[in-house]
Amino acid sequence: MMPSDEWVIDGLQYCNWSGKIFDQMRASGVVAVHATVSYHENFRDTVSNLIAWNRRFERFADRITPGRTAADIDRARAQGKTAIIFGSQNPASIEDDIGLVDVLHRLGLRFMQLTYNNQSLLAAGCYEAQDAGITRMGREVIAEMNRVGMVVDMSHSGETSTLQAIELSRRPIAITHANPFQWAPVVRNKSEPVLRALGQSGGMLGFSLYPLHLRNGTDCSLEDFCTMVARTAELIGVERIGIGSDLCQDQPDSEVHWMRNGRWSKAPPASAGFAPPPRWFTDNTGFGSLRQGLRAIGFAEVDVGRILHRNWLDFFAASFPPSDGARDGA
Amino acid sequence: MMPSDEWVIDGLQYCNWSGKIFDQMRASGVVAVHATVSYHENFRDTVSNLIAWNRRFERFADRITPGRTAADIDRARAQGKTAIIFGSQNPASIEDDIGLVDVLHRLGLRFMQLTYNNQSLLAAGCYEAQDAGITRMGREVIAEMNRVGMVVDMSHSGETSTLQAIELSRRPIAITHANPFQWAPVVRNKSEPVLRALGQSGGMLGFSLYPLHLRNGTDCSLEDFCTMVARTAELIGVERIGIGSDLCQDQPDSEVHWMRNGRWSKAPPASAGFAPPPRWFTDNTGFGSLRQGLRAIGFAEVDVGRILHRNWLDFFAASFPPSDGARDGA
Numbered sequence: 054m055m056p057s058d059e060w061v062i063d064g065l066q067y068c069n070w071s072g073k074i075f076d077q078m079r080a081s082g083v084v085a086v087h088a089t090v091s092y093h094e095n096f097r098d099t100v101s102n103l104i105a106w107n108r109r110f111e112r113f114a115d116r117i118t119p120g121r122t123a124a125d126i127d128r129a130r131a132q133g134k135t136a137i138i139f140g141s142q143n144p145a146s147i148e149d150d151i152g153l154v155d156v157l158h159r160l161g162l163r164f165m166q167l168t169y170n171n172q173s174l175l176a177a178g179c180y181e182a183q184d185a186g187i188t189r190m191g192r193e194v195i196a197e198m199n200r201v202g203m204v205v206d207m208s209h210s211g212e213t214s215t216l217q218a219i220e221l222s223r224r225p226i227a228i229t230h231a232n233p234f235q236w237a238p239v240v241r242n243k244s245e246p247v248l249r250a251l252g253q254s255g256g257m258l259g260f261s262l263y264p265l266h267l268r269n270g271t272d273c274s275l276e277d278f279c280t281m282v283a284r285t286a287e288l289i290g291v292e293r294i295g296i297g298s299d300l301c302q303d304q305p306d307s308e309v310h311w312m313r314n315g316r317w318s319k320a321p322p323a324s325a326g327f328a329p330p331p332r333w334f335t336d337n338t339g340f341g342s343l344r345q346g347l348r349a350i351g352f353a354e355v356d357v358g359r360i361l362h363r364n365w366l367d368f369f370a371a372s373f374p375p376s377d378g379a380r381d382g383a
Numbered sequence: 384m385m386p387s388d389e390w391v392i393d394g395l396q397y398c399n400w401s402g403k404i405f406d407q408m409r410a411s412g413v414v415a416v417h418a419t420v421s422y423h424e425n426f427r428d429t430v431s432n433l434i435a436w437n438r439r440f441e442r443f444a445d446r447i448t449p450g451r452t453a454a455d456i457d458r459a460r461a462q463g464k465t466a467i468i469f470g471s472q473n474p475a476s477i478e479d480d481i482g483l484v485d486v487l488h489r490l491g492l493r494f495m496q497l498t499y500n501n502q503s504l505l506a507a508g509c510y511e512a513q514d515a516g517i518t519r520m521g522r523e524v525i526a527e528m529n530r531v532g533m534v535v536d537m538s539h540s541g542e543t544s545t546l547q548a549i550e551l552s553r554r555p556i557a558i559t560h561a562n563p564f565q566w567a568p569v570v571r572n573k574s575e576p577v578l579r580a581l582g583q584s585g586g587m588l589g590f591s592l593y594p595l596h597l598r599n600g601t602d603c604s605l606e607d608f609c610t611m612v613a614r615t616a617e618l619i620g621v622e623r624i625g626i627g628s629d630l631c632q633d634q635p636d637s638e639v640h641w642m643r644n645g646r647w648s649k650a651p652p653a654s655a656g657f658a659p660p661p662r663w664f665t666d667n668t669g670f671g672s673l674r675q676g677l678r679a680i681g682f683a684e685v686d687v688g689r690i691l692h693r694n695w696l697d698f699f700a701a702s703f704p705p706s707d708g709a710r711d712g713a
Contacts, residue, residue, distance in 0.1 A: 155437055
């Protein structure tokens with residue numbers, strides 16, 4: 054259907070999943086996607102979300118399959134399916150119980166953000182006025198995530214917490230969906246010191262296509278975005294970058310309120326919902342435009358492949374297996 | 384250390400687990416045991432009990448290992464360890480959510496009783512005055528257990544519910560720990576019609592050594608017990624029987640109150656705790672006596688092996704894998 058190297062791994066999406074979206078993924082060669090399964094949900098509610106995924110795996114068995122290992126992704130590619138890799142954007146899913154890290158890894162969770170904007174039990178979010186760094190529990194949980202094979206994701210974390218997580222983690226971490234602050238100065242984007250430390254430690258940055266993370270927002274041009282990708286490749290290495298589109302396709306605007314306010318605030322729902330995505334990336338078919346944009350800016354074909362899939366696949370292969378011999382395979 | 388065929392699989396234990404007990408298991412050649420992880424616990428509390436097992440797997444990694452497949456048991460045997468197979472004595476662990484069957488199977492649960500003495504959402508327990516059989520949800524859950532590879536266990540269920548479960552289940556079921564009613568007429572033991580239906584459907588009966596299920600209780604003789612085993616072999620086939628000792632070693636007497644009364648009754652704790660086990664089976668070293676008793680009563684060596692391990696291993700190999708191709712391995 055498409056040239057053998059034109060396939061995609063997306064480092065983050067939070068869509069309102071449907072057969073239509075799975076069709077678009079397949080048509081666009083999206084072989085694997087890290088899918089958010091919880092924000093403010095506690096363990097039991099996160100499990101309910103995983104059960105909803107089990108239903109989708111039964112209903113759309115011809116299109117999607119669980120992604121727990123790099124081998125699952127190779128298999129999905131061979132079968133023309135999309136592997137779904139679970140992640141939590143916030144550690145509410147482990148409550149105050151470090152034992153739930155292993156349990157959730159066994160249930161397929163492969164990424165967990167230590168914070169989502171706010172202070173958590175583990176670290177500080179990027180919207181807190183003060184960032185006191187990784188907490189006592191946070192240090193324990195990072196070690197446990199390292200042990201079982203769950204990636205520390207600092208996309209929504211504060212600067213100090215992120216730098217400490219990079220240093221404390223025995224395995225490389227990820228910032229699955231964010232852009233350089235220097236290019237688009239919003240609080241969710243990352244400083245050069247963070248990006249350099251991430252790259253030097255073998256971590257991964259997934260470039261976000263969420264309009265609020267883009268220069269000029271919805272009006273960001275494809276060329277401007279791809280130029281930013283090229284400059285970041287020069288800064289931290291073309292092996293350290295991928296895409297984490299943060300695509301929130303077909304979500305109702307009410308979902309923004311849950312993401313931002315959860316149960317922690319009594320603030321009424323904001324009138325605005327999701328900002329419109331850039332015209333060249335409104336759904337998974339946008340990866341075709343992105344590929345053309347990366348080529349047009351001068352990336353060699355091998356580096357286009359690295360950015361669009363290979364770097365994430367290598368990172369998954371290194372990150373998802375348990376690190377100790379004692380624990381049996383997931 | 385011991386003759387190559389002198390090893391044991393126990394179809395049920397609920398001990399107060401410790402290094403001492405794991406040592407006794409290893410010394411007695413107990414290669415696998417179905418261990419109860421919950422009675423009246425809801426899902427979250429069951430998960431806490433699984434987390435406690437994860438701690439034991441780390442702490443006693445030289446002696447125990449998770450038992451999720453028949454291959455895990457072969458591996459445990461080769462390594463001189465005991466494989467721990469999780470089971471729930473009551474469906475409180477799945478709450479009212481059929482999706483938790485798949486989730487708990489992925490977390491290692493391989494047996495679930497549809498009832499524990501009382502009416503449940505799925506079936507009637509053996510102490511209810513009336514047994515209306517398998518409920519609407521019960522039929523759905525049996526089908527789901529069949530699909531994922533979780534054994535329906537009717538040890539504490541009523542007669543009608545048990546007969547219906549045998550008929551409704553597409554895969555053979557188990558009565559992991561009970562004895563023939565004709566031999567010891569207590570409500571927990573099983574009638575001939577139940578035993579015949581179980582045997583004809585390819586199910587398994589695990590003989591219990593819990594004193595209240597024995598003729599003459601604590602004073603039951605080894606010879607009397609083994610004669611009962613021989614008669615049951617004649618009734619349902621020597622391929623259909625094993626041991627489910629129901630060993631509750633080192634449990635505090637208070638545990639009896641939790642097992643019997645959970646949170647469903649305001650009855651004060653009974654003054655009596657666990658009845659003393661028969662002198663010839665007070666811990667896992669008792670399997671040596673049992674082996675001698677089965678030999679003395681005239682069982683051929685091959686049948687002693689069937690009863691003490693082979694039948695359970697064959698049953699596990701047939702019962703634990705998912706039954707559909709769509710679901711990936713656990």
